[in-house]
Amino acid sequence: MNYTIEQVAERAIAGFHLVGPWEQTVPQGFEQLTMWVDSKAIQPNEWIAVYYDNPEKVPAEKLRADVVVSVPEGFSLPENSEGVILTTLPGGEYAVAKTKVVNQDFASAWDDFFVTLHNDGKNRVADKPCFEIYLNDGQSDGHWDIAMYIPVGPNATE
Numbered sequence: 001m002n003y004t005i006e007q008v009a010e011r012a013i014a015g016f017h018l019v020g021p022w023e024q025t026v027p028q029g030f031e032q033l034t035m036w037v038d039s040k041a042i043q044p045n046e047w048i049a050v051y052y053d054n055p056e057k058v059p060a061e062k063l064r065a066d067v068v069v070s071v072p073e074g075f076s077l078p079e080n081s082e083g084v085i086l087t088t089l090p091g092g093e094y095a096v097a098k099t100k101v102v103n104q105d106f107a108s109a110w111d112d113f114f115v116t117l118h119n120d121g122k123n124r125v126a127d128k129p130c131f132e133i134y135l136n137d138g139q140s141d142g143h144w145d146i147a148m149y150i151p152v153g154p155n156a157t158e
Contacts, residue, residue, distance in 0.1 A: 001116040003097035005123065008149065010091035012075055013048060015068030017085050021060040022051070023104070029067035037069060040078045044069030050089060050131040055107075090128050094149040098135070101144040106132070113148050126151035 015033050018025040026049055037044060052064040066085070077086050095117050099109045110130075117123060128151040138144035 001097050001099065001112050003095045003113065003116065005152065006094055006096050008091050008094045008096075011046075011048075011070045011089040012073050012086070013050070013066070013068040013089050014042075014071050014075065014077065014084055014086045015048075015066055016083060018065045018067065019061075020063065022055070022063050022065055023107070025063075026065055026067060026106075027104075029065070033067045033069065036081065036084060040081065042069065042071070042078075044071065046070040047134040048089070048131050049134075050129050052129045089131060090151070092126070092128065092151060093153045095123055095152050096147055096149055098145070098147045101138070101146055102142060106144075106146075109146070110148060113150065117150060117152075123152040126153040 015036075016029050018029045030047075030049075033047075036042075046069065048066075048068050048070060050066040050068060053062070055063060068085075068089075070089075071086075075086065077084055095113075097113050097116075099113075101109050114125075117125070130151065131149050133147045133149070135145040135147060
């Protein structure tokens, strides 16, 4: 898998924090996020899933993720936005890879990316969340084009 190293700006994000098996919570969270975005007429910049844990080390029922949209700086939550978080996604140096996901198999894409990054030995994973940006709406045809972001840098852990 090919990737680049990019300096990424901090993003303001709004959406929902989830805990549980990602293959269940993330799709459900995006349904909830879509309803919120549509009902509040929000114009999102990007649709993003943020992953906080290593699924090889954290039990599935404790995995944390956010399903969010990026919003302009200074964005305020509309009234009646109970349960919606407004926070930032850290900026910094990230390894970035673009890929196509079919059959909802996001895990394989991430596994391939982590293996590639580990095997080339040039970068170490930093202690910040990973995230993916959706480049299309795959609900209609079953394939998703995504950009995956893994934080890298000198203050990293393995």
